Amino acid sequence: MNARRLTELSREEALELLRGVGLGRIVFTEDALPAIRPVNHLVDGDAVVIRSHTGAALTSSVNTVVAYEADDIDPKEHTGWSVIVTGIAREVTDPAAVERYKSLLRPWVDRHMDRVLRIHPTFVTGFTLTNGHPHGVR
Known part of the structure; x- marks a missing residue:
C-alpha cells in the first residue's frame, strides 16, 4: 500500500472545496448528546x-x-479531502434571503423545508490525502 500524504488546507482552499459538493453532515447537540445528520x-x-x-x-x-x-x-485509494466548519448556527429570518436560499438549495428529501440555517464559521479546517511521500522521501 502506498503511503498517504496529509496536507492541511488554508481557510480559502477548504471553503472552495466545500463549494464543490452539495452534501455533508451537521454535528449538533440534542438532549445533551452529540447528534449528526446528513444534509x-x-x-x-x-x-x-x-x-x-x-x-x-x-x-x-x-x-x-x-x-x-x-x-x-475515494474508498479504494483512500485519497481525497475533508473540511470541517465550526461556528454558530443562526436562523435566517429575512424574507428575501429565505426565498433566495429556497430557490438555490433544493431539499434532497421529500419534506416541506420551512427553516433556513446559516453557519457563521469561527474555524474552517481541512486537509487533503494524496498518494506518495512528502518531498520524494521513502
Whole structure:
C-alpha cells in the first residue's frame, strides 16, 4: 500500500472545496448528546447554509455552536479531502434571503423545508490525502 500524504488546507482552499459538493453532515447537540445528520448545503461567502423543517432535531441548534463536515474520499485509494466548519448556527429570518436560499438549495428529501440555517464559521479546517511521500522521501 502506498503511503498517504496529509496536507492541511488554508481557510480559502477548504471553503472552495466545500463549494464543490452539495452534501455533508451537521454535528449538533440534542438532549445533551452529540447528534449528526446528513444534509445538503451551499456556501454563501464563507457561511454554510442548510434548510430544515420546524420540529427537526437540528433546529434546536439555532444560536449554538455546531460543526459541519463534508468530504470527498475515494474508498479504494483512500485519497481525497475533508473540511470541517465550526461556528454558530443562526436562523435566517429575512424574507428575501429565505426565498433566495429556497430557490438555490433544493431539499434532497421529500419534506416541506420551512427553516433556513446559516453557519457563521469561527474555524474552517481541512486537509487533503494524496498518494506518495512528502518531498520524494521513502
